[in-house]
Amino acid sequence: MYRHNEQQLSFDEFFLPFGGHLRQDNRWVRLSGQIPWDLVEELYVLKLRNDFGAPAHSARMAFGSLLIKERLGLSDEETVAQITENPYLQYFIGLKGFQNNAPFDSSQMVYFRKRFPIEAIDRINDAVAVAPVREKLKKTDVPRNPDPPPATGEPERNATDSRQQSEPTQPEATPNQGKLIVDATCTPADVAYPTDLNLLNSAREKAEKIIDILHAARRDDAVKPRTYRKKARKRYLAVARKKRPGRRKIRKAIGQQLRFLRRDLGHIDTLSEQVSLSVLPPRLYRDLLVITELYRQQKTMYERRVHRIDDRIVSISQPHIRPIKRGKVVADTEFGAKVSISLVHGFTFTERISWDNFNEGTELIDNIERYKKRFGVYPASVHADKVYRTRDNLRYCRTHGIGLSGPPLGRPRKVTPENREALKAARQQIRQDELDRIPVEGKFG
Template structure:
């Protein structure tokens, strides 16, 4: 059952057990005003169609707690403790009074919050936060610039000579602003996977599964052998070498494949017996993953190749895939690939996938999304070389959009220097999206996703962009104040010394 909160919580309504009141200039108070809680609540309430059962936590508690966790880098348990001790955090998640006698909720609920606020829901929330920059502000500016209407005016536009309507003043712009496109990888918290280490881990897990399935009442004379000591000795012989030779690695992989294959046959035999031991949910999931991993590794070993479709690189997180990025630090990363659009410092996720994809395919979708949000096409799209294929160039030419980078063919006479200057300017402006990725990976948790489930990891990735957009929005709000202070200081410094004294 879900009970939707009524009305927007005001800071004046928050009750403290001691004298005083909350400071309206606090960062959490300001941050709470930037989130459209009521609009999000309407969609969130649809996840609970039944009016029976235990009452669920409100959207503000769920989303607010997740934002606090990602913004401050807390663990789930530490997040609950911080909320319990801080009245500003309690106001941020929607409490109407300060309460420190009990925990606001159990820390285990944070996992359920991440599951309920899935990738699609988080994308919609991020869109709501980003769209404030254009629609409300644009409406206010249009209202200011609009002249008062004559009561006797029937509302028709003036007619010029020839009987044609003069719509020059009412025509809306068809191209405005710049769209920045790029993609990155959000690495998962896994060790660098090698074929030998994966097979060794699979062998150890199959040995534990055999231990769980076997017991003395199955009617067997003795427990099936696993050769675990011998297998581990063979693995450590190669793992401890600093730079093992290729032939030695291949030989060790072949041995581990033999041990894993033998264990899988033993598991199938034990499962065919009546009264065998039971596996828990995690062991059952690992067993299915190991079967697929064994088939992949056996195929690559037989064909002497190092690539295969849907390659598993983690037994505990089988959804992770290798993402080839070609970076100097690491040519291959292991996690989710994210394609984003940036407009005026706000980042919108266009696609989030665990499988590698070519980001240039999403080019036209991103441009059409820009038009859907703002009502017009961008004046220019700033993207790197992978986006500049012939299809995207033809699309931009059709819609009158300038695509960054050098044009195809020989430049016209007298335009080479201008095109070079424009290219340099586009590269400098496109650094904003690269800087956004850097901030997300160093300052926030985008550089290492700690969530282990596929659904919760996607929710965490989306939360990183939501938090970064909220931080950018806070900076935009404070920007006019900073400009005002700087101008005042500049004006005072220009005055004579006697006036300042």
């Protein structure tokens, strides 16, 4: 149940028992005036039911608490403690006056997060950021000048691929404005580095726990199935404790753990015919489903002598996480969600989040179209790394008069006295485009 009675407070109306008034220039007072609380409440109510239950906390209290937590980098418990001690934070979450008691229990933060999915956060973010960005576009941005045509005798391919030759085939009614900076990264998940041997050992231990629960639920005095857990543990440690075990030893250990796990899963199938799996805790039943799929994947890779399979499970507790191939020197493979963002005048917009790997270069056209939908115009230039510079993207940018950063596709041009100055200017422009792209790296950091 929800009561629509929350109104935007004036900082002068906020009651302070020890006298005085809130400062108008305080960051939380100013921030409260920038958030569309009506939209926040509209999205918040969609996750509630009005036919039964106690009244829920206000939308402002829920969203404001989440914003305080993320902005200050606090835990749920520390967030509630800071709100209890700070009158400005209490004003920010919509209280009528300062109070010494905690406005809610820290466990409520879990439900607040569930009531604001990523789609709702994106709508609120757009509502906050779009208006000021549009004002900046009108005041500061000037369309970029195209480069001079290529020198005589240069191949037409270079002229086609060059970013500066992207003249619109049909002039737009509104000139392009602004710089769109796009990039993608992998957000690391909080999981241990997955190895096949460690995953199989964890799966075996959970399977043994499931066998213990199912056997204890049987009414007869049947003998408990043998699991060889001590022997399996000993053989696992014999390899896991080695600093640099060889490939043959690792493969042999994986085969042993696969056979131990196969025996345990067979015992679980037999016990499930006598005892319902409903006796398992929900979390453990979920783990059983994950372990079954993990065994299938590991067995397939073991038999085929490969180290790759589709939708590979790298964590039993978080089976949705996938390995993301990055190709970097520091971390060739990362584990977590891949996120694609765009940066416009300091405002960051989340374009896509996916647990599965994707080619961010194919997302550029959609990013530009969302820019057009948000701000009413196409960007004057797009700044991205080389993975975005495909022929389809270049063709699209030429059609709409958008400059796409980066060097031309194909072989470098031959330097001649006629084109020396033009190539020098092009290199300077490419360097400037790379400098303009630097701010997006700070957003990831």
